[in-house]
Amino acid sequence: xxxxxxxxxxxxAASLALAALSARAxxxxxxxxxxxxxxxxxxxxxxxxxxxxxQVGASLGQQLVIDNKPGASTMxxxxxxxxxxxxxxxxxATDSALLVNPGLFKARMPFDTLKSLQGxxxxxxxxxxxxxxxxxxxxxxxxLLALARAKPGxxxxxxxxxxxxxxxAGELLKIAAKVDIQHVPYKGTSQxxxxxxxxxxxxxxxxxxxxxxxxxxxxxxxxxxxxxxRNPAMPNVPTxxxxxxxxxxxxxxxxxxxxxxxxxxxxxxxxxxxxALKDPANADKLAGLxxxxxxxxxxxxxxxxxxxxxAWADVxxxxxxxxx
Numbered sequence: 001x002x003x004x005x006x007x008x009x010x011x012x013a014a015s016l017a018l019a020a021l022s023a024r025a026x027x028x029x030x031x032x033x034x035x036x037x038x039x040x041x042x043x044x045x046x047x048x049x050x051x052x053x054x055q056v057g058a059s060l061g062q063q064l065v066i067d068n069k070p071g072a073s074t075m076x077x078x079x080x081x082x083x084x085x086x087x088x089x090x091x092x093a094t095d096s097a098l099l100v101n102p103g104l105f106k107a108r109m110p111f112d113t114l115k116s117l118q119g120x121x122x123x124x125x126x127x128x129x130x131x132x133x134x135x136x137x138x139x140x141x142x143x144l145l146a147l148a149r150a151k152p153g154x155x156x157x158x159x160x161x162x163x164x165x166x167x168x169a170g171e172l173l174k175i176a177a178k179v180d181i182q183h184v185p186y187k188g189t190s191q192x193x194x195x196x197x198x199x200x201x202x203x204x205x206x207x208x209x210x211x212x213x214x215x216x217x218x219x220x221x222x223x224x225x226x227x228x229x230r231n232p233a234m235p236n237v238p239t240x241x242x243x244x245x246x247x248x249x250x251x252x253x254x255x256x257x258x259x260x261x262x263x264x265x266x267x268x269x270x271x272x273x274x275x276a277l278k279d280p281a282n283a284d285k286l287a288g289l290x291x292x293x294x295x296x297x298x299x300x301x302x303x304x305x306x307x308x309x310x311a312w313a314d315v316x317x318x319x320x321x322x323x324x
Contacts, residue, residue, distance in 0.1 A: 029062040034090045035255075036091045038077025038097070040070045042190030043160050044207035048124060048253050048291055049093045052276040059272045070187040073101060073162040073323075075110060082116035086260035088269060091120060096165035096252050096312075099305065103313030104323055106161050114309060119301025120255040121270040123277055124291040127227040128169040129237065130157075131211050131220045132203040133196055141224045141243050144203070145299055148179040156182040157206035158192035162323045166205035168312075169226055169249035176245040187286050196220065206235050207251060208290025226250050232292040252308070253291075254301060266298040 004142035035053070037045050046068065053064040069077030074097040084090035092098075101111045130141075136155075138144035150154050159166040162185045174181055181203075186192040189206050196204045197219060212234060214220040222237045226249050230239060240247040255273060257266055276282060286293060296304065315321075 004108040012049075028268065029060055030087055031089065032063040032065045033057075033060070033088070033269075034065050034067055035093050036069055036081050036090065037093050038069055038071075038074035038078045039094075039160060040188030040190055041068050042210065043188045043191075044126070044209050044251060045093055045095050045188075045253055046188075047209040047289060048286075051285060051289070052123075052273070052282060055276040055282070056134075057270050059275060060269070070161075073097065073105070073185070074164075075105075076099065077210075078117075079110050081256065081258060082111040082113075084258045086258040086262075088257065088261050088265035090258065091269070092117070092253065092256040093123075094256070095160075096168075096308075097161065097163040098254070099252065099308040100165070100168060100312045100316070101163040102309050103316040104321065114306060116257045116259055117305075118259050118261060118266065118280050119298050119303075119305050120257050121273045121277075121298065122252060122254040122294045122296050122301045122304055123273060124286070124293050124295075125250050125252045126207060126209075126290045126292060127231050127239075128166050129208055129211050129225050129234070129290075130169070130173070130203060130204050130205050131196070131215060132220055133199050133201075133224055134219075135199055136202045136221075137223055138223070141238070141240070141245075144223055145177050145179055148181055152180040153182060155202045156184050158184045158186055158196055158201040160189035160192055160206065161185050161187060165226075165249045165251040166207075168315070168321070169205045169247055171319065172247045172249055172315075173240065174247065175319055176240070176247055212233065212288075212290070227285050231290055233288055247307065251317040252294075254305070256305075263298065270298050270301075 039045055058063045081092035138147050155169050184201050189210050192204050193210055195201050215222045224240045225237050226247050277293040277295040
């Protein structure tokens with residue numbers, strides 16, 4: 001009898017908790033939602049989120065407040081979200097660094113990515129582009145590689161930070177082409193781009209969204225893209241694959257939440273992001289920046305995150321890629 005009474009009380013408590021959760025989900029969001037971006041303004045993540053944030057906020061009924069927190073290979077901003085309350089009001093928007101860092105930094109990570117975060121939606125993917133300053137004197141990939149082989153260790157490339165897809169693209173190119181080019185990490189793509197435009201670094205790997213305007217103006221030269229096919233935003237730029245080199249390091253941009261966010265809230269936010277990403281009104285704008293929308297569900301994104309973390313760890317270990 002006592003056992004039956006205890007089960008009844010537990011069932012009643014569970015039903016109250018479920019009702020409270022449902023009521024909270026129906027009211028969500030009641031205040032602005034903070035979107036932490038672990039990069040300085042102006043990079044691929046920032047460009048993508050700012051392109052759709054007004055529409056997402058309007059449909060949610062609350063503003064998305066973008067908070068750029070660069071540093072420590074994206075771990076400063078990511079840790080803020082990993083340790084935030086799981087109430088849906090603090091989210092992370094980031095690129096492939098989230099998927100790469102566990103395999104690259106291992107025990108040096110200040111949090112466990114797979115235990116601390118869950119997927120909301122994988123917003124988009126895009127190739128990584130290699131661009132060079134005209135003063136380098138290389139207008140094509142064969143010319144650049146010939147120069148690198150003639151001057152081992154003398155050339156350098158910038159990226160938005162260690163652990164990003166552009167960083168991994170650079171390391172994979174070095175392995176595939178058997179060249180020695182030094183990596184110069186920055187706290188975001190915009191900082192790397194500024195130094196490249198000033199001729200402070202020879203080349204960089206980055207995103208089409210930040211590179212295209214400078215290539216079209218003639219200030220930089222587009223050398224090659226990752227991926228198996230050319231990107232419509234820059235159709236004249238060849239892929240590394242066309243030159244017989246395996247450099248598979250496309251960027252992926254996702255929205256993540258602290259682990260434990262109720263599924264109703266994650267589904268709600270994901271749905272609003274998906275509508276903005278798939279809206280025909282945004283299609284040309286996103287395509288022009290090189291983005292290919294994905295907009296999957298929280299469950300699909302979380303599984304994708306887990307699979308890609310393991311896949312990148314395997315690549316990093318096999319290629320023996322390290323950071324200082």
